Amino acid sequence: MFSQYFGNYLLNKKAVTTEELKEVLEYQKSIHVKLGVLAINFGYMDSTQVQEVHQLQMKIDKKFGEIALQLGYLNEQQLQDLLSTQKLGHLQLSQALIDKKHFTFDQLQKELENYKQDCQLTNEQIENLQQGDIDKIIDVFLKFENSIHSKIYSNYTALMLKSIIRLLDATPRVEKNPSRDNYTAEWLVYQKIYGEYNLFTGIAADKETFLTLASKFAGQKFTVIDEMVKSSVAEFLSVHNGIFLVNMSNRNVELQMDPQILYQQAKIENNEETYITPIYLIDGKFDLIISNTNFLSP
DSSP: OHHHHHHHHHHHTTSSOHHHHHHHHHHHHTTOOOHHHHHHHHTSSOHHHHHHHHHHTTTSOOOHHHHHHHHTSSOHHHHHHHHHHSOOHHHHHHHHHHHTTSOOHHHHHHHHHHHHHHTTOOHHHHHHHHHTOHHHHHHHHOOOTTSTTHHHHHHHHHHHHHHHHHHTOSOOEEOOOOOOOOEEEEEEEEEEEEESSOEEEEEEEOHHHHHHHHHHHHTSOOOSOOHHHHHHHHHHHHHHHHHHHHHHHHTTOOEEEOOOEEEEEEEEOOOTTEEEEEEEETTEEEEEEEESSOOBOO
């Protein structure tokens, strides 16, 4: 995930343009191959087995390699072979910036040092970013200290990033929870979780990002918001929340969830227990909304 944060830093400094950043992020995809593709290329798994693992990832919070090991499709040595073949994200971005001649090696080293200093990040935090440790990244960038459910909110948000990586986009980035007044969401998918405690969740986006989310989840290109688009975004939130409920059940916390509800021009009340977290994809931004009270304004 270092690529997303360092890339955004370079963009804000005007060290790269929006077009150049998109170019290198797209380019680095070509040098980072997912484990499923690698497993097929190595002859370790067939396409049916890979698809089975992908389907299970929509139900449980586990990495591709963990599930493949459990099913007996990979052994430990094969998994290590595949992981060692993948390149670390921070190296990919650096290589892409050099390959595309946007930076020299000296310029890149200088900007990396500036990033660490300007953002006041420790060596440990930089390492967490480079290794893509999502749970620790959430602790660095997001603060839920005012909430009685701070740990639950952190776990929920970390799981959302994992869900995005598995099902939508390999390059999500969270930013600090903004101080925001009440606002109106152009499109909102809303779902209540209840049981030992209540959790009100939502995905708010503009039209273009809503279409992007639906297209990525459904695996087909949408250009107008229709029932298929609405169902796709609603299903993504429901899949994510379903995995969250399984995780909580494993901790002996039993929860249930209501059906998803979709709103257009929804008014959001931003109270002390409502957290609105911007999540950036390579081609859009949506707000993840979490609260222990109903955040919808009448």
